[in-house]
Amino acid sequence: MPRFVTVGAAQLGPIHRDDTRAQVVDRQLALMHSAHRHGCDLVVFPELALTTFFPRWHFERQQDVDAFFEPTMPGPDTARLFEAARKLSLGFYLGYAELVVEEGRSRHFNTSILVDKSGAIVGKYRKIHLPGHAEHEPWRRFQHLEKRYFERGDLGFPVFRASFGEGGPGLYGMAICNDRRWPETYRVMGLQAVEMVLIGYNTPVHNPPAPEHDALSHFHNELVMQAGAYQNGTWVVGVAKAGCEDGVDQIGNSIIVAPSGEIVAACSTTGDELALARCDLDLTRSFKNTTFNFARHREPDAYRMIVERKGAEPPPER
Numbered sequence: 001m002p003r004f005v006t007v008g009a010a011q012l013g014p015i016h017r018d019d020t021r022a023q024v025v026d027r028q029l030a031l032m033h034s035a036h037r038h039g040c041d042l043v044v045f046p047e048l049a050l051t052t053f054f055p056r057w058h059f060e061r062q063q064d065v066d067a068f069f070e071p072t073m074p075g076p077d078t079a080r081l082f083e084a085a086r087k088l089s090l091g092f093y094l095g096y097a098e099l100v101v102e103e104g105r106s107r108h109f110n111t112s113i114l115v116d117k118s119g120a121i122v123g124k125y126r127k128i129h130l131p132g133h134a135e136h137e138p139w140r141r142f143q144h145l146e147k148r149y150f151e152r153g154d155l156g157f158p159v160f161r162a163s164f165g166e167g168g169p170g171l172y173g174m175a176i177c178n179d180r181r182w183p184e185t186y187r188v189m190g191l192q193a194v195e196m197v198l199i200g201y202n203t204p205v206h207n208p209p210a211p212e213h214d215a216l217s218h219f220h221n222e223l224v225m226q227a228g229a230y231q232n233g234t235w236v237v238g239v240a241k242a243g244c245e246d247g248v249d250q251i252g253n254s255i256i257v258a259p260s261g262e263i264v265a266a267c268s269t270t271g272d273e274l275a276l277a278r279c280d281l282d283l284t285r286s287f288k289n290t291t292f293n294f295a296r297h298r299e300p301d302a303y304r305m306i307v308e309r310k311g312a313e314p315p316p317e318r
């Protein structure tokens with residue numbers, strides 16, 4: 001029996017610093033209800049989907065940073081999302097800032113969860129590729145302090161077996177924003193036979209260290225997710241928090257990519273918007289079983305440098 005999952009890319013427009021969690025959850029619930037009306041099984045929200053993208057500011061006091069974090073999930077405001085999942089029989093991916101106390105130590109992660117149709121958390125991922133910088137760099141028009149405010153994720157790139165659509169369970173992975181630019185992200189999940197990779201993002205149009213890339217933001221966004229999908233024979237769903245947020249423009253360009261690498265649905269605004277596609281999880285097969293039959297064609301012995309070396313080093317001069 002074919003396995004189909006109808007997925008909604010639930011793009012959010014800007015969330016400003018003064019917006020409350022309750023206001024944001026109201027917007028997310030509106031998207032969930034719309035997704036339900038359109039027959040969705042699963043909706044994907046962006047990275048840090050409950051607040052403004054706070055790493056754009058340098059805060060001196062940890063309490064000002066912690067105000068953007070969720071100490072519990074579900075929490076007082078987000079519980080309504082889990083209730084809606086149950087009521088509408090609709091799964092969701094949600095990105096948020098996670099504050100957890102472990103062995104008496106506060107830990108901060110840029111996290112996403114996968115929630116099933118019964119409202120249960122069935123998967124968690126903590127962002128591994130943290131872009132930006134750790135120290136205040138006042139020369140920038142805005143900061144990108146993810147390396148200051150978050151620890152690197154400690155859960156690897158797990159793949160979860162979960163049931164959202166018809167015809168049986170699928171294999172789902174998660175990544176967050178900058179992760180999507182790295183081929184290793186998709187390949188580690190590809191090696192676990194992933195069938196759908198869910199990715200939320202906040203991508204400023206302007207990159208202060210490399211403004212010459214600004215005009216290529218959409219091209220690079222599509223390039224990496226289309227390549228990741230095709231090279232691993234997987235669906236990829238990339239979802240933005242978009243628009244002019246607290247004075248900083250962020251790209252939209254939320255897309256659903258088939259295992260062929262083709263974009264099959266896309267948002268066309270930078271506001272709250274739903275793009276959806278009915279995804280055949282078995283479309284992954286013809287890629288995973290032929291060109292990208294890993295067991296048959298990969299040559300891991302020739303790839304050792306990928307895990308043994310971090311930075312690029314030119315070969316010695318002769």
Ligand code: CDT
Nearest residue numbers: 131177178201202203204207
């Ligand atoms: N949130 C996040 O990871 N944003 C980064 C901006 C990096 S600047 C190139 C991204 O990769 O989109």
